[in-house]
Amino acid sequence: MIELSDVHKSFGKVEVLKGITASVEKGEVVCIIGPSGSGKSTILRCINGLESYDRGDIRIDGARVDRNAASIVAIRTQVSMVFQRFNLFPHRTALENVIEGPIYVKKEPRAEALERGRALLARVGLAEKADVHPPQLSGGQQQRVAIARALAMQPKAILFDEPTSALDPELVGDVLGVMRKLADDGMTMVVVTHEMAFAKDVADRVLFIDGGVIVEQGPAKSVLNQPQHARTQDFLRRVLHPL
């Protein structure tokens, strides 16, 4: 469904992606792990055209991702994104955040969007927060609203960019719980994360990225339990046993 072939991307003179080739099948959950600055987030941002890429090819169901083409709008409505810092619209209520895309981008009738918006907030456990503005919500609640906002677009896939990294530790579980439910429901997900337990339990596949290349990839349990590559082993040791 999502296909990257030989994707290169530089910021100025620094090449952050040095030939990424990977694919994500429909219904699959793929976790991308790796040290910070390795290019994980850049991959996600290239997939929905928040960043351009210099060489190679990214395709969503065969359609090429080009952030300067008119087709990018259609692609973005099919591939939603959840950000590390939530990026909810602070001047709109939780419900208004959720229905913004359906009403103003997909031109759905307001009544229909509202009904689905409320159902989605209920699905992430925030039915009673529909009329609250984001600054009055905890980080975990904000991120769940952001997930509902992504779902409201009825996307084919959702990209998660370190969705729990900005959260207090006790709030991480709620967000991961919602994501696990999504995975169980068959949503295609690409998740950049440092939550190894989540990757192990929920992901079908794990990609380990370092220095702009995919160092190792495979079924989640085998990459995380028996990493083959020295760099993967070193990274996992430092993440799992920081002391």
Next chain:
Amino acid sequence: MQAFWRDTVEFLPILMSGVALTIIVTIGSLLLSTVLGLIWALMRVSGIGVLSGLSAGLINVIRGIPIIVLLFYLYFVMPEFGVTMTALQAAILGLGIAYSAYQAENFRAGIEAIDKGQIEAAQAIGMSWAQTMRRVVLPQAVKIVLPPYGNVMIMMLKDSSQASTITVAELALQGKLIASSTFKNTSVFTLVALMYLTMSIPLILLVRHFEKRAARK
């Protein structure tokens, strides 16, 4: 003091007719400068080289010309090119253009203060640039922009007096006319000053309200 009250009663009606024009000039040029300033600011942040360059150049040209020269140009020079307008029209147009440069810089600062994540979130749900501005960026920028906008309102109220130089009979010109025909300079100009102050006070309070609201966020 008694003389002052007598003069007040005598001159106030004439000065009030000037106040009406002062208010018309101020509101007219405020609206025009807001619209133009928003256009310049949006051109500036559009990310399109030609537009933002044009806007930057335009703002510098406008900023570099004194208001009074701009007014003379519109009222005395434009007729030579076949464009004639009334003094009031020229005053509103001139002040509106002059202040659009300051409005634009203020609006741009407000727009650029919005977190980039907001723009990315809007793009990520497929919003166009125009939708992102209208639905996400501008509503949030308003809060940041309002306090300086209030200050511009006060400055425009006072600078509307420059319209007197092209024969708009607003408050300052009415005052000058009365003073030069009665020689009661002290009474007349004290009265004029007090009337400007009276009109400014609500605006000053408004700015304070805006500032408090912005600080709460």
